[in-house]
Amino acid sequence: MENAVFLAFILMLSIFLGFELINKVPATLHTPLMSGSNAISGITLVGALTSAGAEHSTLATILGTVAVAMATINVIGGYMVTDRMLAMFKKKGGAK
Amino acid sequence: MENAVFLAFILMLSIFLGFELINKVPATLHTPLMSGSNAISGITLVGALTSAGAEHSTLATILGTVAVAMATINVIGGYMVTDRMLAMFKKKGGAK
Amino acid sequence: MLIGIPKELASGENRVAIIPTDAKKLIRAGATIQIEAGLGLGSGFSDAEYTDAGATVIADRNAVLANADIILRISKPTLDEIGQMKSGCIHISYLDPFNEHSLIKAFRDRGVSAISMEMIPRSTRSQKMDALSSQASLAGYVMVLLATTRLPRILPMMMTPAGTLKPSTAFIIGAGVAGLQAIATAKRLGAKVVAFDTRSVVAEQVRSLGGKFLDIDLGETGQTKDGYALALTEEQMKLQLEGQKKQIAESDIVITTAQLFGRKPPVLVTSDMIKGMKPGSVIVDMAAESGGNVEGSVAGKTVVVDGVTIIGDGNWSNFVSRDASQMYSSNLFNLVDEGWNGDDKKMVIDMENDILQGCVITHGGEIVNETIKNLIN
Amino acid sequence: MLIGIPKELASGENRVAIIPTDAKKLIRAGATIQIEAGLGLGSGFSDAEYTDAGATVIADRNAVLANADIILRISKPTLDEIGQMKSGCIHISYLDPFNEHSLIKAFRDRGVSAISMEMIPRSTRSQKMDALSSQASLAGYVMVLLATTRLPRILPMMMTPAGTLKPSTAFIIGAGVAGLQAIATAKRLGAKVVAFDTRSVVAEQVRSLGGKFLDIDLGETGQTKDGYALALTEEQMKLQLEGQKKQIAESDIVITTAQLFGRKPPVLVTSDMIKGMKPGSVIVDMAAESGGNVEGSVAGKTVVVDGVTIIGDGNWSNFVSRDASQMYSSNLFNLVDEGWNGDDKKMVIDMENDILQGCVITHGGEIVNETIKNLIN
Amino acid sequence: MGIELLVNMAYVVAAVLFIFGLKMLGSPATARKGNLVSALGMFIAVIVTLLDQSIIDFKWILAGVVVGGAIGALVARRVEMTGMPEMVALFNGFGGVASLFVGWAALYDMHDAHTFVLITIVLSILIGGVTFSGSMVAWGKLSERISGKAIVFGGQRVFNILLIIAIIVSAVMFTLSTGPATSIYLYLVIGLSLLLGIMLVIPIGGADMPVVISLLNSYSGLAACAAGIAINNIILIVAGALVGASGIILTQIMCKAMNRSLSNVLFSGFSAVSASGTAAKIEGEAKAMTAEDAYYVLEAAASVVIVPGYGMAVAQAQHVVKELQELLEKNGAEVVYAIHPVAGRMPGHMNVLLAEADVSYDLLLEMDAVNPRMETFDVAIVIGANDVVNPAAREMEGSPIYGMPVINVDMARNVFVMKRSMASGFAGIDNPLFFKENTRMLFGDAKEMLGNIIKAFS
Amino acid sequence: MGIELLVNMAYVVAAVLFIFGLKMLGSPATARKGNLVSALGMFIAVIVTLLDQSIIDFKWILAGVVVGGAIGALVARRVEMTGMPEMVALFNGFGGVASLFVGWAALYDMHDAHTFVLITIVLSILIGGVTFSGSMVAWGKLSERISGKAIVFGGQRVFNILLIIAIIVSAVMFTLSTGPATSIYLYLVIGLSLLLGIMLVIPIGGADMPVVISLLNSYSGLAACAAGIAINNIILIVAGALVGASGIILTQIMCKAMNRSLSNVLFSGFSAVSASGTAAKIEGEAKAMTAEDAYYVLEAAASVVIVPGYGMAVAQAQHVVKELQELLEKNGAEVVYAIHPVAGRMPGHMNVLLAEADVSYDLLLEMDAVNPRMETFDVAIVIGANDVVNPAAREMEGSPIYGMPVINVDMARNVFVMKRSMASGFAGIDNPLFFKENTRMLFGDAKEMLGNIIKAFS
């Protein structure tokens, strides 16, 4: 079967799943959730890795390297910041 | 990319989506929902159609034809019964 | 059958044994009714209402007593009156059978079937005839209101621009029928309510009305199958008094309801405790007329002792005579109805009936109630 | 400054102007207090409690009056007493300034600064000094309880084995401070409560207490800026009486609270209406002492007219004298405190102060209150 | 290729419609529309499949569709409302057998005997077979063609384990073998899977059949999914997986509504052999219910009578009762209270409490006013009352309360009883009301239970 | 091929972990763990990607990772808690630019200039660019490097429409062109998309930035998804689509929590130009809140003071108040009532009602007992009170209630005011409390509002 068909199914299913996953989120979690899903969107790092490492052309490599740096900031920073937020939240919850 | 990869993704996503779709179902809807999703599982009719129509071998055709008949019962009966149940439900809801 | 209803003789008694509505019901069931003129005036029922209900109004009290096949009333008769009754007639009223031996004997000798309202068994099924309960319930309400009008304070808490008035505390001793209603009424008015009873099963009932149960560990106590409390040992009595002392000193209103039907009521509030109370506090002694739970209470009177008002008026439900009459009348009607034979249109005393078994004292020239018989002989 | 508190003279008056707690507060603020011996006995406060608070107890009433820089009391003084006071002294009490012209003139001539508790303005800020309100609130409570003990019925509904007792209905006319508290109290006791007032703004307040507001369309009515009702036109009065008639006939308790400070109270319940009521019903006429809202009510007495009990006792808050004293005392304290100068430790009458402006009647040998001045001259 | 792409894109649309359909089926307001949406998806999927160029001959298809369609439509139209669940079981079985046949037929369509494909074929046959025979047993039990009781025999557990081993062995042999041996193992797999379906369902009692059907429905989805992989058809895979997963969740929800775990439902029959189960029998008929399910009934009720008793007082639930009353009224229902003269522990006990909660006096009816019209109430809610609603007073001569008039809640269409346990009340006697057909027990503190129902009114 | 399969199967695992992570992030109990789960998914995805045989040179990768990782870790550790939202904006921007670059780099990795691939490349660049510049503006606004006010100018709408047309034209030209023209159009697309990002965000006020960031986050997911299609990497596609879709839902939830619609958030800035907006200013500061959000605060509160007023009486909310009190207590909080002496319309008005609801007398505190410890309360709930909590009595000389002691709820950490409108109370004066920093208005009937909060305590 053609890739496009699979792609269409996968896109469709992913999008529906994305919609369904987030249901009723308490207001206190809005920012952490945003931050956490932002970290996931740093998945573009995976793409950047291939670009940077494949040595197609100098420009591609430069672009890729910058992309790797940027995406890494997004991933590392994103996960860490989210964790800090949630740690604070937990502590507050635990105190009462 | 290989078909198997796509299949794995599609299966995974479909299953997760299936889990997420059904959340909090009122007890009155348990039977209709069961019946409705049973009708969907009659999708095997699509497979039966190919088997019956492709004329691979007599046995396959016979099996396919029986499968078509069976699956059609499932599909037609399933949707109609579900609709009848839900119609009754609606009426009761509307009466008050 | 002819039902006769004479006026009540006790002074201040405003209640009436049968109200017009129930008279009508009895007549519809096939009875004939004669009432003494002016019967219901004390509770606001005119003779005309009885006439409308189908009863005959007769001025001659003696005639009412002499004609009747059934006599319905509240208080016990005089010996004299028993002499006027027909033999075989049924007389239903309070009788105080544990003490009024001569009365019982007179009934027996006259051949009158005497039914004592105090002796109605306390089963679920007989509750509709249970006048002790119906009148005690009203008594609980009345006692709180009398206390309230005597108290120089208000019951509820009020936070006002002129300062906060603290809620008054009411302490109810004995959480039977009257006690529970007293708890409910005091609670309604916003008092802090604390209650105590020797039967520990009622703790839950007190709480179910929003009251606090005072925990005093008396050891083993108990109740009869009719739900009456067993008497305490001397040891237990002491424990109770000790345990109540502090609560009484802190209370603005104390209401004692431990009447103990058939026994002399225990002293639950001593002079000593009264001295410990705040000036202006109020005590209501429900049992004042039969001996009293409170030292210094006077039957039928309200007195002030050491700055504390002690209300011992008694006949509590008479304060709300109209409602009390309605309930008593309903109890009587249900009792007559229990023995009523619709075909013959008469009341039959069936000694197999477990309710009648309990409350019929004399019948067919005999004392048929075992307890009373043993007591008298 | 020396504050003197003489005993109240009115017979049956149990309240006291200052309770020990507030005496202590005044002393802490720098005042000296002399009380007449036996001052607080009626409300249960002993002389010892005052001494403990730091006050001096003096047996000689005349000395108390003559020494004082400030005199605090409940009732107005006699003309005689004014003669004994120091010139420049401050006298705070109820004064009935609209009627007691000679009293006011005596104050003026003696150079006494007379403050009338009735004239405290009704602003939010002055509520803590507003004795009319604090006492009226208690009156509302008391009137319901008095009615209840007179009524031959209970207020709440009860569904019992001996039949169902229907709830009683209480009809409150005038939903001011006293009326609202009466509504709340009757509601607490389980009565059906209906209320009426000419000021339509209070309908919501009545409902906020669980009462029903009787809708009578009177057309335009209104209230003064102090929240007092305006007088009705003759036409409106007729409409009101007509509209109330049925409700009164259906009610077991009627309480009228339209005192209308400074005016003669309107007649709201006529003999005719009383005849239409059920026997045993009870009417409480809050205004009986100042003319009455009820035809046939007798000031200071409870009478029975056509089978209906009419309670006109008056001085209602005196029934709960201890709480009433606490509130009145708190009002007085707040008033003195309002004018108190902490440095000089004295009370200063500052005619710029909007509260004092309203309630000071005479000051510095003049009648300073405009309304009263106009009335007297 | 153009057509194939078109077909597949249409499958995407069909899948989207199935997803929406399932989602909408889960909420009362949209359920019926959801069913239509999903039917539309099915229609699209079937139509475009016929465009597929590999289909050469339509006559067999036509035959199958006409016969199947006629039967399905007829049966669906004829069936009684009460027969719905068994009908679903029947349809589900047909779906299962269809998957079995599709998998089987795929054997003859294989271009190369790829092990992966063989595995999926054997899976579709196996799951399809279990679904079919299991559904048939469920149908038999529900329609009372087979005893509804749990059928158990000694050694059943051992037998089942051996059966499963045998199935695994034949399946493995099937995928490894070639030539005529294939057929033998094939028939073995088919036969054994049918047997397994029967064995799995017979030990389960009739009352639990709905849960079993839901589970089998999930299986039939998986069978379709497996068949889809076998014949390389993506809509079968997606729709099958969706049904498989959502069916499992639905099954779990249904178990939860019955206050049971899935394994308890599936395997409790076995333990019944050892436990003699007589003592349990007496209580067995009292049916518990969750607050949420109570809500769904109340939400649809047009008239409700509330019968309070001593338990309401103990729980101090009067305020919450009032709240429920207001919610029901807002929902359009008529609500009254029936007050028994001896409810509670003192005369007027209920009155005191309900007045505290500010329940209007007009709503309080005496027993005698309510009993004659009890049949007209959709729901009677008994809140911590026991003796005063005990039909033994009417029915059981010799009972200590025989002859006392009670509130005949058992005559209402539905009775909800809120109390903490099966314990007796003041009179100390058992209450047959709890075991009536139309009674549901809401076990727990009255205040909490009412709170939960109120929460459900979102 | 073996390795590729392995990599892709690892991607499946990573996707599963992302899904679980997202799901868990949505509930307070599991959020932190969810973040770790999703991080684990990312770790697996990154590691297996390095195994990919197309990667020949690791030095650039290493350089990029080290630099990026160091910066990310440093910044994440340093940032103040209050600076979190702007930090998320910054990170999101970096993610966007990374997608832009990945798409761009893919141009040089194309084996055949397939239109489909070109479209996805231009999409990833476009969306990545908008994400980047938009996020930067959002960051600037939040960190107050740019004015937080909505920046608007005449003709903005026309300009934006022209801009979008220009982008579409250049994108189309890019996909159609070959040779050097490609580059020109490419740069055009990049430049214009950056401009578009700026134009979209500057007209939005600083207070709405969280919603904007959430939307941009969703965009960055879509950019990653587009890049994934461009470079044919399935985990990018799936994870990107997941984030894209869940981000949209989260954005909508956030709008709902603010009682706004998304379009209102995005475009309200424009309308501000026409409306002069001065009258609105005074009221503008009173912040409304939903019952659900109030619940989350209450749920975390350890001490709560309830201040009832005449509005509680009008709404007859006393019973519900009691219920909330009980729920809070069950939740471990201390609850007291502060009763102002003139609250209501008669002396003791609140006492009558609270006694009816059976609130213990011990919990009723006088104003003087509460005021000194007001700072210690996490939340003060003002229920239909107004004058008695009006700080004007303290602050505004000349106010008719100046000098009257009031309950100083404004000193509590949070103040919730339940009333139906901004209307004044008995004294007829405005209440500055409603505009305080720590005050939230819960508009509605007190009884209903409390009911909604109670419902949230599930």
Ligand SMILES: NC(=O)c1ccc[n+]([C@@H]2O[C@H](COP(=O)([O-])OP(=O)(O)OC[C@H]3O[C@@H](n4cnc5c(N)ncnc54)[C@H](OP(=O)(O)O)[C@@H]3O)[C@@H](O)[C@H]2O)c1
């Ligand atoms: N009214 C009177 O004047 C009076 C006086 C004395 C005696 N009685 C007698 O009392 C009885 C009254 O009948 P009734 O139906 O009101 O009461 P009941 O028969 O005593 O039953 C009350 C039921 O409430 C349940 N309960 C207790 N606490 C509960 C809680 N927190 N939440 C939920 N349920 C709770 C109990 O079952 P669980 O334990 O399973 O929860 C109990 O079975 C009659 O037999 C009457 O004769 C009446």
Ligand SMILES: NC(=O)c1ccc[n+]([C@@H]2O[C@H](COP(=O)([O-])OP(=O)(O)OC[C@H]3O[C@@H](n4cnc5c(N)ncnc54)[C@H](OP(=O)(O)O)[C@@H]3O)[C@@H](O)[C@H]2O)c1
């Ligand atoms: N206690 C007394 O003896 C007495 C007597 C007379 C006068 N007063 C005066 O009354 C005032 C009492 O202060 P307060 O704070 O209690 O009352 P308030 O200042 O009158 O404020 C009450 C507030 O409740 C709100 N409200 C009304 N109905 C509501 C409902 N159904 N749900 C939610 N909110 C509702 C109103 O706002 P919305 O319209 O926006 O909802 C109103 O602003 C003081 O000024 C006092 O001087 C007291």
Ligand SMILES: NC(=O)c1ccc[n+]([C@@H]2O[C@H](COP(=O)([O-])OP(=O)(O)OC[C@H]3O[C@@H](n4cnc5c(N)ncnc54)[C@H](O)[C@@H]3O)[C@@H](O)[C@H]2O)c1
């Ligand atoms: N089954 C029925 O239908 C039915 C009918 C009526 C009454 N009852 C039950 O009978 C019980 C008693 O009724 P009653 O009120 O007529 O009893 P009562 O008048 O004899 O006594 C009143 C209360 O005082 C208590 N008491 C006794 N000695 C005491 C002491 N030393 N200190 C404190 N309290 C003491 C008793 O326990 C009782 O609760 C009640 O529980 C009532 O529920 C049951």
Ligand SMILES: NC(=O)c1ccc[n+]([C@@H]2O[C@H](COP(=O)([O-])OP(=O)(O)OC[C@H]3O[C@@H](n4cnc5c(N)ncnc54)[C@H](O)[C@@H]3O)[C@@H](O)[C@H]2O)c1
């Ligand atoms: N702002 C404050 O702080 C403050 C302080 C005290 C009182 N007030 C307000 O002042 C108002 C009146 O107080 P009051 O109780 O002392 O007034 P009041 O004693 O003068 O009158 C009692 C009530 O009777 C009503 N009334 C008058 N004529 C009537 C008629 N013909 N029929 C029926 N009702 C009639 C009045 O409207 C009033 O409500 C109240 O609303 C009270 O809230 C305000």
